[in-house]
Amino acid sequence: MNEDTSVGLVEPFIESFDEPLHLHNGKTIDSYQLLVETYGTLNAERSNAVLICHALSGNHHAAGWHSSSDRKPGWWDRLIGPGKAIDTRRFYVVSLNNLGGCDGSTGPGSINPATGERWGSAFPSVQVIDWVNSQHRLMERLGISQWAAVIGGSLGGMQALQWAVSYPDCLRHCAVLAAAPNLTAQNIAFNEIARHAILTDPDWHNGRYADHQVIPSRGLALARMVGHLTYMSADGMADKFGRDLREGSLQNADETEVVFQVESYLRYQGSQFSTRFDANTYVLMTRALDWFDITDGFNGDLTAAMASTRARFLVLSFSSDWRFSPARSRELVNALLNAGRPVSYANIETDGGHDGFLLGDPMYTALFAAWMEQVVP
Amino acid sequence: MNEDTSVGLVEPFIESFDEPLHLHNGKTIDSYQLLVETYGTLNAERSNAVLICHALSGNHHAAGWHSSSDRKPGWWDRLIGPGKAIDTRRFYVVSLNNLGGCDGSTGPGSINPATGERWGSAFPSVQVIDWVNSQHRLMERLGISQWAAVIGGSLGGMQALQWAVSYPDCLRHCAVLAAAPNLTAQNIAFNEIARHAILTDPDWHNGRYADHQVIPSRGLALARMVGHLTYMSADGMADKFGRDLREGSLQNADETEVVFQVESYLRYQGSQFSTRFDANTYVLMTRALDWFDITDGFNGDLTAAMASTRARFLVLSFSSDWRFSPARSRELVNALLNAGRPVSYANIETDGGHDGFLLGDPMYTALFAAWMEQVVP
Numbered sequence: 109m110n111e112d113t114s115v116g117l118v119e120p121f122i123e124s125f126d127e128p129l130h131l132h133n134g135k136t137i138d139s140y141q142l143l144v145e146t147y148g149t150l151n152a153e154r155s156n157a158v159l160i161c162h163a164l165s166g167n168h169h170a171a172g173w174h175s176s177s178d179r180k181p182g183w184w185d186r187l188i189g190p191g192k193a194i195d196t197r198r199f200y201v202v203s204l205n206n207l208g209g210c211d212g213s214t215g216p217g218s219i220n221p222a223t224g225e226r227w228g229s230a231f232p233s234v235q236v237i238d239w240v241n242s243q244h245r246l247m248e249r250l251g252i253s254q255w256a257a258v259i260g261g262s263l264g265g266m267q268a269l270q271w272a273v274s275y276p277d278c279l280r281h282c283a284v285l286a287a288a289p290n291l292t293a294q295n296i297a298f299n300e301i302a303r304h305a306i307l308t309d310p311d312w313h314n315g316r317y318a319d320h321q322v323i324p325s326r327g328l329a330l331a332r333m334v335g336h337l338t339y340m341s342a343d344g345m346a347d348k349f350g351r352d353l354r355e356g357s358l359q360n361a362d363e364t365e366v367v368f369q370v371e372s373y374l375r376y377q378g379s380q381f382s383t384r385f386d387a388n389t390y391v392l393m394t395r396a397l398d399w400f401d402i403t404d405g406f407n408g409d410l411t412a413a414m415a416s417t418r419a420r421f422l423v424l425s426f427s428s429d430w431r432f433s434p435a436r437s438r439e440l441v442n443a444l445l446n447a448g449r450p451v452s453y454a455n456i457e458t459d460g461g462h463d464g465f466l467l468g469d470p471m472y473t474a475l476f477a478a479w480m481e482q483v484v485p
Numbered sequence: 486m487n488e489d490t491s492v493g494l495v496e497p498f499i500e501s502f503d504e505p506l507h508l509h510n511g512k513t514i515d516s517y518q519l520l521v522e523t524y525g526t527l528n529a530e531r532s533n534a535v536l537i538c539h540a541l542s543g544n545h546h547a548a549g550w551h552s553s554s555d556r557k558p559g560w561w562d563r564l565i566g567p568g569k570a571i572d573t574r575r576f577y578v579v580s581l582n583n584l585g586g587c588d589g590s591t592g593p594g595s596i597n598p599a600t601g602e603r604w605g606s607a608f609p610s611v612q613v614i615d616w617v618n619s620q621h622r623l624m625e626r627l628g629i630s631q632w633a634a635v636i637g638g639s640l641g642g643m644q645a646l647q648w649a650v651s652y653p654d655c656l657r658h659c660a661v662l663a664a665a666p667n668l669t670a671q672n673i674a675f676n677e678i679a680r681h682a683i684l685t686d687p688d689w690h691n692g693r694y695a696d697h698q699v700i701p702s703r704g705l706a707l708a709r710m711v712g713h714l715t716y717m718s719a720d721g722m723a724d725k726f727g728r729d730l731r732e733g734s735l736q737n738a739d740e741t742e743v744v745f746q747v748e749s750y751l752r753y754q755g756s757q758f759s760t761r762f763d764a765n766t767y768v769l770m771t772r773a774l775d776w777f778d779i780t781d782g783f784n785g786d787l788t789a790a791m792a793s794t795r796a797r798f799l800v801l802s803f804s805s806d807w808r809f810s811p812a813r814s815r816e817l818v819n820a821l822l823n824a825g826r827p828v829s830y831a832n833i834e835t836d837g838g839h840d841g842f843l844l845g846d847p848m849y850t851a852l853f854a855a856w857m858e859q860v861v862p
Binding site for chain 1: 667668669670671673674675677678681682685686687703706707710711714717719722723725726727728743744745747748751752755775776778807810
């Protein structure tokens with residue numbers, strides 16, 4: 109780790125909430141805990157707090173290192189740190205594992221106090237608006253009355269957008285990266301295939317796999333392979349893998365073997381993911397993606413939804429992102445402009461695909477840093 | 486069925502071959518049979534024969550009806566028949582189930598004469614060039630010395646292309662629709678996910694599932710869902726499904742239920758496919774797709790490969806086809822032009838995606854018909 113640009117060693121902490129949280133679907137979670145990390149220092153005015161919302165497979169560990177032996181820093185370490193786009197010399201950055209997650213916050217793997225058993229698939233469906241409500245409580249708990257900015261990519265961008273609509277007075281800036289007002293049929297369909305792989309795995313056991321001391325690892329690996337592949341771009345994959353073989357030639361290949369580098373890479377990604385991520389959480393998160401629609405409550409009128417916001421917006425799309433295409437970001441930008449709301453927009457030229465928001469494209473990080481510079485702490 | 490434009494009731498027939506077929510991978514198939522259908526009449530000069538090559542999940546039944554109670558005609562009935570693009574009043578159309586298939590030709594479901602048992606996954610890897618060699622024998626068997634045209638879409642287009650390179654004197658015209666000189670990394674990756682779903686299904690049993698009286702239906706259904714989804718276009722899906730729900734509202738939805746129409750549609754497609762298609766054949770066919778490279782034997786030089794052909798070409802791409810993108814078709818067209826070979830090309834504007842070549846877009850069928858009109862029988 110580079111001590112000049114890294115937030116260094118960080119330690120997550122637990123915040124517990126005992127007041128019932130009423131969910132969008134009518135159910136209630138009586139109590140829950142959130143695992144949180146912060147980077148930087150809250151100023152005396154408590155005005156420099158920035159909330160980071162994570163995407164499907166993300167968590168609270170957005171920057172820095174948990175130990176000096178970690179192989180990798182937090183998932184957005186490229187953007188968060190001293191002198192980086194989200195500059196921890198200026199901002200107090202708050203990052204959490206969402207409710208329903210599998211990295212320390214209350215979720216399907218937690219014990220349901222009412223039954224004394226693991227929730228499993230009985231954990232209530234949590235939607236984007238529920239996350240935002242739970243994050244609002246976290247904000248109050250931390251003694252913050254308004255975020256300088258709420259920032260997120262992909263599913264995280266949807267949360268940022270929901271913040272701007274649900275709590276317009278609680279954020280001054282809103283950065284929505286590689287996101288959309290809702291998912292397209294194609295995007296839902298990819299999520300459905302991922303879920304179907306999990307739900308048809310014989311080790312799924314209706315989501316009570318932990319009771320059987322198994323995990324639906326085949327389904328989870330397939331789900332990740334679908335996700336990972338579709339978050340990359342065709343050009344990016346062509347550059348990275350092309351038609352390279354693992355070894356030997358196609359002449360003597362066996363049809364049941366892994367032959368191409370890209371096959372081997374995908375299988376490895378799937379296999380790794382299945383050991384670290386919870387299947388119930390995956391199902392829950394993809395459902396939250398599918399169900400999100402920022403025009404809910406506005407009769408499907410995106411301009412009306414955006415007119416209800418008060419934040420200054422940054423919208424970024426990534427040219428080769430085909431799951432959350434630039435056209436979807438521009439729908440949002442047009443609605444904000446039509447509503448007379450302040451928005452900066454750029455489409456980043458990259459072959460990084462949807463994962464572009466996680467990567468370090470120089471134009472992306474420079475534009476993002478420039479926009480963050482005008483955020484007054 | 487409309488008797489003016491349909492080839493009517495058709496009956497497939499078996500052609501048996503007892504001379505060993507030497508495969509590209511060095512293995513040999515001692516004997517095999519192909520299931521064949523023909524439409525129209527072979528003329529006295531035996532000069533009006535057209536070969537149809539099928540794609541991944543296709544078969545010999547390209548046009549007409551097997552019985553008056555069939556729900557659907559053959560898979561390319563839109564294009565084959567009296568007065569249609571491939572006009573059976575002018576042409577003698579030959580269509581077969583490829584070697585390794587599961588619809589009547591010798592394949593993994595057949596008995597291996599050497600063992601008296603089903604081949605299963607021990608069936609040799611058949612590649613595009615092997616299909617073309619087996620089709621060449623069929624041509625000779627039918628007393629045809631030269632095809633008026635060889636025509637195929639997708640994997641079928643790859644066979645047509647291979648015909649033009651392997652047997653340049655045996656075809657006068659070559660129509661390559663929605664195909665590519667080889668697959669991209671992204672395209673291989675989608676096939677790998679489909680295969681991985683099958684190979685990790687507990688009912689796969691190393692491809693010997695028939696011995697266990699099961700089929701890997703979960704894997705096969707997932708494979709089909711991936712295929713079907715990626716053969717459609719995002720715009721086509723948005724028009725067809727949008728965010729329509731099956732019933733009710735998202736408010737009360739359960740995260741394990743099918744909620745959106747598009748989910749229900751995909752599951753149905755997967756489920757249907759898993760009852761009619763063989764898993765070993767699916768693995769074999771996708772491998773043939775992955776392994777195909779028309780520049781094999783030409784040091785990767787596509788222009789050199791095309792310079793070896795003698796047919797007149799038609800290349801068609803479909804604007805919203807992202808698995809076999811128009812750019813890949815244009816590579817082929819440019820190589821043909823650079824090699825001084827005659828080629829007609831069009832990119833059909835459609836939201837039909839890769840499936841566009843199976844559908845009835847008016848511009849597509851009109852252009853195809855016009856090109857076929859200049860094919861002298």
